[in-house]
Amino acid sequence: MKHTRITLAHGNGGRLMRELIRDIFLDSFGDNDLSDAAELQLDSSLIKITTDGYTVDPLFFPGGDIGKLSICGTINDLVVSGAIPKYFTVNFFIEEGFEISQLQQIVHSMKNVAENNNISIVAGDTKVLPRGSVNGIYIATTGIGTTAASHLLLEQVKAGDRIYTTGTLGDHGAAVLLARNAFGLSGPIESCCASVLSIGSQLMQQRLIKFMRDPTRGGAATVCHELIEMTKLGIKLYGNRLPIRTDVQSFCDILGLDPLYLASEGRIMFVAAKEWNPAAISNDIIEIGIVEDDHNNLLLETNIGGRRVIPELESDPLPRIC
């Protein structure tokens, strides 16, 4: 690459664009032709497909970057729907003037996560937009997976079922906000941004698990509200069991935020029948709540035994964290 920054000509379909594709994208993603569509021979004709757009400010944060996020997020969406991720496509919207070395770093992160999770990136596209019409880079990722767990059935969720999480909540949201130096604060919180394929593959084998979701945009509270909306049941979370890291909680206390609304990017929240034993999988799984009959409400049981309604997120003061 002769250039150090992306120019509009890198997106016009001509020579510079072909160089960009060859030197940056094919070098990492390893396709060998430039045709308009990739041919795939799937193991099965029953697949799952998902798509997500990724924008994060800043693009690089402790524990990850937009590239890692854009692959992990789509992996995780497939896993929580009971599929093993296989083939991905990626779209880049890049601002004119973007540093090519940063693009290389982002693409490298994508390549690493894809390789570690046995995913092939089979097609891609890049659009370069005039300076000021993209904030750096946006990525849209579509993922295809083969269906592994068709027993995940929302209809089986009932009162008495337990709510679990595979790890701490809100780390990603707090890490990204801190990385912005927002409100004059800074600190060492690292994003939980990661693939949940490994733990998720184990959870898929458990026939007493009925529903999985990754608590990204809108956090754990939003997952609960979606579940409530779909089942017309209620949920009670136990305030004294919520796995919120001390530094994440302190950060939230200072800013008056509720960590239940902050995104995680490497966690699964799930619902299992009450007789399911989490120790069969991992000691890191934490029971955080219970499905209740007939409430249509998300309640938080506070440490002193009171109950507080956690409303649905309406207006978010924290845009662009995932």
Added chain:
Amino acid sequence: MKHTRITLAHGNGGRLMRELIRDIFLDSFGDNDLSDAAELQLDSSLIKITTDGYTVDPLFFPGGDIGKLSICGTINDLVVSGAIPKYFTVNFFIEEGFEISQLQQIVHSMKNVAENNNISIVAGDTKVLPRGSVNGIYIATTGIGTTAASHLLLEQVKAGDRIYTTGTLGDHGAAVLLARNAFGLSGPIESCCASVLSIGSQLMQQRLIKFMRDPTRGGAATVCHELIEMTKLGIKLYGNRLPIRTDVQSFCDILGLDPLYLASEGRIMFVAAKEWNPAAISNDIIEIGIVEDDHNNLLLETNIGGRRVIPELESDPLPRIC
């Protein structure tokens, strides 16, 4: 929808976002749950997949809008690779303040094209970005098709093969430029933006056709240069046979543009063996050139019998037309 404009809260995963999805997207695209991934039972496990990002300025132009473009473009990419488009995913990046009525119009265009081409839009995502960090709306579309023509083989392209187009060239690029009121010009040129599925399905059945491409970004010249790069052969275009509409040519003459670099969005360029008879398909198919041995060059045979080299597009004065 109570709002008339998109707000950041429409993208935060909460209540307003669910309303947006329900009232705008599901109403048109007709999914019935909000899960993270859609399950598909394919006819075959051999598929083709493609992805493309769409940005166009202006968003609405004579003959189409960004919504129509974002579905037609991905249909056409699948068709020219020999596949029948089936399942699409769509990603929206929307600027805060965008008019919801415009979004409805765009989504409606997408729905119409999808329905007319028997395509299901099976998954989608929306990100809302702060004012000034998107120019209105960007769309990324991924398409899955079932492989219909595996005989399209680039390796069989050889000297003496003919180059064809299914219609006039450069209409889309000229229409979009005119719609910008660029350079103080205005006029009635309509974009060729359309699905090529119907004619493409017929071309796929023709065993003497070896290669198809849609001349979008970078135009017909760029398709030729890609073919040259891949085959190491040369191409000669006949200047007196190029189907350029008079108004498109006049527009180009005024601005000093070459219509060979202007995008078409509803045309197929293809290579067929010299014994192939285009009249078998349609009288609208136009022979515009010939593959030549050993040139590695794109030549234009001018009306008076001279030859002019058409160089590869390097720096494009016309960004964001497709």
